[in-house]
Amino acid sequence: MLDDARVSWRHATISWSGRSWFIEDHGSTNGTFVQGHRIHQMEIGPGSSVHLGNANDGPRLNLSSGTSTSSSSSAASASASVPQQSHQQPYAAQGASPGWAAQQAAPQQSVPQQSAPHTGPQPSAPHHTAPRQSAHQQAPQAGTVPQQQQQPAGGGTAAPPSHGDRSPTTFHRLDLGRVMRIGRALDNELVVSDLQVSRRHAEFHAMPDGRFEIRDLGSHNGTFVNGVPMAKGGSALLGPNDIVGVGHSTFRLVGDRLEEFVDTGEVSFSARHLTVTVDGGKQILKDVSFGVPEKSLVAVIGPSGSGKSTLLKALTGYRPADRGEVLYDNRNLYKQFAELRQRIGLVPQDDILHKELTVSRALKYAAKLRFPADTTASERDARIDEVLRELKLDIHKDKKVTALSGGQRKRVSVALELLTKPSLIFLDEPTSGLDPGMDRDVMQLLRGLADDGRTVLVVTHSVAELALCDKLLVMAPGGAVAYFGPPEEALNFFGYATWADVFSAFENYRDYDWAGRWKGSQHYQLYAADVDAAAPQPAPASAPQVMRPSKPQSWGSQLTTLVRRYFAVIASDKGFLALTVLLPAVIGAVSLLIDPGKDLLVRVDERTGRISPNITATTVLLILAVGACFAGAANSVRELIKERVIYERERATGLSRSAYLMSKVIVLGALTVLQGALVGVIGFSSRETTEEGLLLGDGKTAVILELSVPLMGLGFASMMVGLVISSLVKTAERTMPLLVMFTIVQVVFTGCLFILHGTPGVNELSYLMPSRWAVAAAGATLDLNRIFPNTDDPTSTDPLWDHTASAYFLDMAALLALAVVCAFLVARFLRRHEPEVMRK
Numbered sequence: 141m142l143d144d145a146r147v148s149w150r151h152a153t154i155s156w157s158g159r160s161w162f163i164e165d166h167g168s169t170n171g172t173f174v175q176g177h178r179i180h181q182m183e184i185g186p187g188s189s190v191h192l193g194n195a196n197d198g199p200r201l202n203l204s205s206g207t208s209t210s211s212s213s214s215a216a217s218a219s220a221s222v223p224q225q226s227h228q229q230p231y232a233a234q235g236a237s238p239g240w241a242a243q244q245a246a247p248q249q250s251v252p253q254q255s256a257p258h259t260g261p262q263p264s265a266p267h268h269t270a271p272r273q274s275a276h277q278q279a280p281q282a283g284t285v286p287q288q289q290q291q292p293a294g295g296g297t298a299a300p301p302s303h304g305d306r307s308p309t310t311f312h313r314l315d316l317g318r319v320m321r322i323g324r325a326l327d328n329e330l331v332v333s334d335l336q337v338s339r340r341h342a343e344f345h346a347m348p349d350g351r352f353e354i355r356d357l358g359s360h361n362g363t364f365v366n367g368v369p370m371a372k373g374g375s376a377l378l379g380p381n382d383i384v385g386v387g388h389s390t391f392r393l394v395g396d397r398l399e400e401f402v403d404t405g406e407v408s409f410s411a412r413h414l415t416v417t418v419d420g421g422k423q424i425l426k427d428v429s430f431g432v433p434e435k436s437l438v439a440v441i442g443p444s445g446s447g448k449s450t451l452l453k454a455l456t457g458y459r460p461a462d463r464g465e466v467l468y469d470n471r472n473l474y475k476q477f478a479e480l481r482q483r484i485g486l487v488p489q490d491d492i493l494h495k496e497l498t499v500s501r502a503l504k505y506a507a508k509l510r511f512p513a514d515t516t517a518s519e520r521d522a523r524i525d526e527v528l529r530e531l532k533l534d535i536h537k538d539k540k541v542t543a544l545s546g547g548q549r550k551r552v553s554v555a556l557e558l559l560t561k562p563s564l565i566f567l568d569e570p571t572s573g574l575d576p577g578m579d580r581d582v583m584q585l586l587r588g589l590a591d592d593g594r595t596v597l598v599v600t601h602s603v604a605e606l607a608l609c610d611k612l613l614v615m616a617p618g619g620a621v622a623y624f625g626p627p628e629e630a631l632n633f634f635g636y637a638t639w640a641d642v643f644s645a646f647e648n649y650r651d652y653d654w655a656g657r658w659k660g661s662q663h664y665q666l667y668a669a670d671v672d673a674a675a676p677q678p679a680p681a682s683a684p685q686v687m688r689p690s691k692p693q694s695w696g697s698q699l700t701t702l703v704r705r706y707f708a709v710i711a712s713d714k715g716f717l718a719l720t721v722l723l724p725a726v727i728g729a730v731s732l733l734i735d736p737g738k739d740l741l742v743r744v745d746e747r748t749g750r751i752s753p754n755i756t757a758t759t760v761l762l763i764l765a766v767g768a769c770f771a772g773a774a775n776s777v778r779e780l781i782k783e784r785v786i787y788e789r790e791r792a793t794g795l796s797r798s799a800y801l802m803s804k805v806i807v808l809g810a811l812t813v814l815q816g817a818l819v820g821v822i823g824f825s826s827r828e829t830t831e832e833g834l835l836l837g838d839g840k841t842a843v844i845l846e847l848s849v850p851l852m853g854l855g856f857a858s859m860m861v862g863l864v865i866s867s868l869v870k871t872a873e874r875t876m877p878l879l880v881m882f883t884i885v886q887v888v889f890t891g892c893l894f895i896l897h898g899t900p901g902v903n904e905l906s907y908l909m910p911s912r913w914a915v916a917a918a919g920a921t922l923d924l925n926r927i928f929p930n931t932d933d934p935t936s937t938d939p940l941w942d943h944t945a946s947a948y949f950l951d952m953a954a955l956l957a958l959a960v961v962c963a964f965l966v967a968r969f970l971r972r973h974e975p976e977v978m979r980k
């Protein structure tokens with residue numbers, strides 16, 4: 141027993157393997173160190189000196205041939221007899237989990253080059269060139285095999301400490317009958333200072349009969365038992381093997397003791413046998429295995445189409461692999477996604493911020509959406525300031541995101557993800573489009589994030605700064621691993637001088653068995669064989685239904701934040717605001733140029749008493765309707781596609797799809813309705829119309845309002861169609877042709893160009909068009925059956941144009957129904973852009 145706060149309760153064990161002594165760290169909080177390097181497991185011999193808790197001044201264990209002694213400032217002591225070792229190897233190069241070993245011995249251990257890097261012309265046969273060394277040639281010659289080859293590989297994840305073996309950060313007594321409440325507020329028995337935790341989150345009950353129970357207190361981010369979310373306000377009995385998750389902390393009962401483990405980020409991460417098969421049975425990710433210890437920076441490179449994005453989706457749970465598993469600190473990510481997703485940060489290739497906002501404002505909205513509803517603005521602001529300082533962005537916080545350089549913008553995206561203190565951070569090509577200086581800047585930032593106690597995995601096209609990484613994963617065409625190991629050994633492994641050569645070889649010999657070459661290599665034995673050796677488990681395809689993460693905020697709160705953010709984005713874009721007013725004003729004004737001064741009344745020939753069509757009325761109606769239609773659809777047609785990446789990311793963090801959609805409907809709806817009103821008022825007010833209203837009473841003002849309401853409705857329904865288009869297309873560029881097509885189709889179906897009623901087929905088709913119903917409603921007020929009579933058959937009238945309140949009402953109801961159908965379609969199409977677990 142060592143009386144030093146830096147030493148964990150179960151810190152490490154020293155054991156005799158039959159041949160030699162080993163020290164094994166039990167996932168201690170502060171680590172076990174040999175020669176200044178943190179180790180997981182290592183052979184030790186006489187003369188070895190082990191520090192616990194701190195590499196320099198932690199309690200020291202000295203092993204001599206007869207005894208081991210411990211010493212520390214607090215003079216705690218322990219001793220154990222260590223027999224004389226029969227063979228003594230330089231222990232620094234052995235036994236440590238290879239991730240550490242690689243760091244310790246990297247300079248000496250690079251695989252001997254079998255042949256000079258290939259620089260000459262490419263020979264014709266792939267097996268002569270692409271792999272300069274065939275699989276069996278890869279094995280270094282006797283005497284050059286690095287020591288680590290004999291040790292378990294896989295970056296410390298070969299036998300990661302099972303979660304329960306970690307040393308608790310702290311523990312609490314839970315006597316019979318006692319209730320222990322966990323939460324962020326200071327009046328809880330167990331205060332967890334973590335913004336992911338609600339003020340009053342959950343309660344442990346030690347029941348008089350000796351059983352233990354956990355009760356959720358309606359927490360925002362949920363309470364988890366073995367990774368499975370509990371019902372809000374629900375309770376569950378706990379057994380000795382159960383692990384309760386609350387924010388970044390997990391709890392376990394040992395007798396009457398409640399052990400707490402805080403995830404400070406220092407956790408191992410591994411992928412085993414990840415395989416993704418798409419429709420048609422094609423595998424786009426093939427049996428990918430690798431593992432890294434805590435504080436690692438891993439880069440993933442590979443030619444286009446080699447499955448890097450697919451791998452990223454599988455590792456983050458966005459699109460779980462069909463086979464294989466992702467282990468986060470020895471916990472299965474797919475099975476415990478609801479809990480573990482809170483520990484994952486993902487920075488997609490495109491920025492996940494609204495560029496129109498200032499840095500601090502954008503982060504404020506993001507924090508409001510991601511943190512539990514009961515966090516205060518000052519708590520969130522404090523966390524934002526902390527992250528901005530950490531990423532050296534505090535001097536830029538009042539700048540708009542658009543005003544930042546590419547590298548700074550990437551930092552802001554990283555800052556956003558760091559808000560919730562994830563332990564695992566994934567980045568998809570963060571340096572694409574950046575100049576070499578910024579590339580280095582971003583990679584150094586990632587190096588720093590890893591050093592500070594996170595595991596960072598970055599997919600990149602840039603090979604200039606790979607040396608900053610601990611491990612490199614090279615994907616081969618077809619989605620298999622071509623190499624995993626230290627970056628500095630990778631080019632030697634491939635036998636080429638530059639990455640350009642390696643990628644050319646991938647391109648020229650796509651069908652070559654790169655995976656076979658890798659699996660037959662010594663590097664594979666060193667760095668991946670142990671992870672690979674673990675039996676694969678099928679990922680539960682149906683489980684995500686159950687695992688859907690809880691929402692940190694209520695639906696209403698999310699909606700309010702989204703609406704406020706959207707208004708802020710629009711308000712910051714003065715150009716857009718000016719156009720929003722200008723467009724309907726111009727359309728309304730232009731309509732005044734059509735037969736200036738002419739009325740919109742029924743035209744009766746005074747001599748014959750017959751009605752003649754009032755073309756002025758139909759033309760004005762057509763122009764105003766098309767204007768409202770175009771304005772509405774144009775407002776929304778790019779809206780979802782331009783925010784798709786943001787939506788995907790926020791959806792994974794618990795954003796409600798319907799709240800998101802509703803925020804668009806409210807803000808764009810309000811804009812569009814105002815535009816419709818402007819078009820109607822300008823277009824109708826200076827024309828003489830009937831003064832006989834249908835719903836709002838008689839009089840000029842009532843009639844103008846009655847005529848404008850259908851235009852507002854049309855703008856709204858068209859805006860909804862625009863959202864459908866926006867949710868369907870793959871790129872923003874494709875929205876323009878669809879917008880034009882939609883508008884022209886509406887022109888045809890207004891009913892102002894030709895008589896629709898009585899034209900079989902065309903008339904029924906027109907019922908799908910918003911313009912048909914809007915013109916019909918306005919037409920009902922204007923009495924369109926008489927203004928634009930069917931000259932071929934004067935007895936035939938369009939029932940939708942009847943000058944009655946019921947016709948007007950029916951037309952407006954149909955317009956609204958079309959908008960509702962569009963809303964359902966948008967929700968359906970949005971689903972396709974969501975992480976698989978969030979689709980319901």
Ligand SMILES: Nc1ncnc2c1ncn2[C@@H]1O[C@H](COP(=O)(O)OP(=O)(O)OP(=O)(O)O)[C@@H](O)[C@H]1O
Nearest residue numbers: 418419424442443444445446447448449450451619
């Ligand atoms: N849903 C899918 N159905 C069929 N094939 C798919 C699907 N998704 C991806 N693919 C194919 O799988 C391969 C790997 O795609 P992926 O996007 O992961 O590659 P990548 O390495 O990220 O490429 P890039 O560097 O160009 O982004 C590609 O050939 C792609 O066409």
